[in-house]
Amino acid sequence: MRDLHLTLNQTQRVRLEAALHSLQSLAPAAASAAAVTVADTIPVNHEDNILKGHGTSDQDGEVVATLCGVVERVNKLIYVRTLRARYKPEVGDIIVGRVIEIAPKRWRLEINFSQDAVLMLSSMNLPDGIQRRRTAVDELNMRTIFEENDVVCVSRTLALFRLRLRQLMKATKIAFTLLHLYHSAEVRGFQHDGSLHLQARSQKYGKLERGQLLTVPPYLVKRRKQHFHHLEQYDVDLILGCNGFVWVGEHVVVGDSEKTSTMVDQKTSSSEVETFTPLETRKHICRIANAVRVLSALGFTLTAELIIETAEASVSSNVEINDMLGAEFYVQTAEREAKRRADLLKKKSGTR
Known part of the structure; x- marks a missing residue:
């Protein structure tokens, strides 16, 4: 509880x-x-070269949890994922957010993440349903689509952390192949502050009311x-x-x-x-x-x-x-x- x-x-x-x-x-x-509390010992079966990640520490040769949560392991890396952590986005997620700001050609949404999410005007269907380039008139009419405090359902986070991309590009030589899978136009939309790009290209996505x-x-x-x-x-x-x-x-x-x-x-x-x-x-x-x-x-x-x-x-x-x-x-x-x-x-x- x-x-x-x-x-x-x-x-x-x-x-x-x-x-x-x-x-x-x-x-x-x-x-x-897998569930641990503070000061619990995390069994590692006497393996060598264990990497102690977030939520762990080394005490007398044992890996001890410093947070309450679930033990996660990636190869040699062991860390604790706290249940009170904020939302961690993944590509393809269905999310619900609230519009907090209308900026040029984009809306900023609160999605229970450490950064605000960005919904570009070009990443959603226009009210007339016609596929065309967005014009200055469309930008002026953005408030007729979504305004502040509107609740919006969107899909598919199209951006990840810049840090995560840099780690990926350093770790493997097929990084450019992976970037192509996310579509180059979408990946070029990374923000310097690490915010996420969203899209709402289906009729089932959009403003939620009543x-x-x-x-x-x-x-x-x-x-x-x-x-x-x-x-x-x-x-x-x-x-x-x-x-x-x-x-x-x-x-x-x-x-x-x-x-x-x-x-x-x-x-x-x-x-x-x-x-x-x-x-x-x-x-x-x-x-x-x-x-x-x-x-x-x-x-x-x-x-x-x-x-x-x-x-x-x-x-x-x-x-x-x-x-x-x-x-x-x-x-x-x-x-x-x-x-x-x-x-x-x-x-x-x-x-x-």
């Missing part, structure tokens, strides 16, 4: 401790061995093939951003370019067009969002299946939306997850 502060009575405390103990006992041995933006630890969102989920029974869209930003909002049907062009032609100012979300849909959004909050506070990996299961459990137990953040529902969720993992382990053991 991370940052979980609940007022529990004695019975709830005993139940929660029992559920957490059961979850810990069900964890794989390899995962338990929903809630949640922030969770990035390690709870695993990289998967599908990060966009339409929860049909609730008519709600769920986007699990790899950077720890989770979007829960009203379902939006992605239209084709002709419809988009028509909408642009008929567009009026945002003050004149009022968007209305039905009350039932808003309740569904709040219920799904609270399910994400509960699972995140308990430290469970976020998946669409687990989020739906948690929301459905609150409905079947007649738990009101605001009561989902109460102590009793936290305990019930932990017990339910412990039982689910135990049943899954028994099922795997029975099939062997």
Whole structure:
């Protein structure tokens, strides 16, 4: 559990401790061995020439952890990856960000990274859907696409750290081949401050409206093939951003370019067009969002299946939306997850 502060009575405390103990006992041995706390000894099997990386130190000939986290190893290099670290981007990630600044030919986004991300005007589809060169008029109309504090879904970090590139070019002679795989035009967009380049070249990417933006630890969102989920029974869209930003909002049907062009032609100012979300849909959004909050506070990996299961459990137990953040529902969720993992382990053991 991370940052979980609940007022529990004695019975709830005993139940929660029992559920957490059961979850810990069900964890794989390899995962338990990889997790370390401060002053834990990291086994290296008496190997020579071990390189001690971030979060480690040498004490009396032993490698000792100086941080709480997970032990990672790359050849001879051993380091500790702290779970409280900020988001570490990788090419191909689906992320959700918030626009913080509009600059010439680009937007700057906050993506829970040590640097702001950059979304170039040339790296996204124009509202009219036509593939053409961006003009000065397009640059003047940037604020009609995204403005400050807008929540945006984008894809594929097109830039890495300059330091990482330099290390790659020094370490191997095929660096230029790897650069070609990332496309030369995109790689030339590196920023001197180490910021990232993003793109939004699909209709499913863009501005997110009529929903809630949640922030969770990035390690709870695993990289998967599908990060966009339409929860049909609730008519709600769920986007699990790899950077720890989770979007829960009203379902939006992605239209084709002709419809988009028509909408642009008929567009009026945002003050004149009022968007209305039905009350039932808003309740569904709040219920799904609270399910994400509960699972995140308990430290469970976020998946669409687990989020739906948690929301459905609150409905079947007649738990009101605001009561989902109460102590009793936290305990019930932990017990339910412990039982689910135990049943899954028994099922795997029975099939062997």
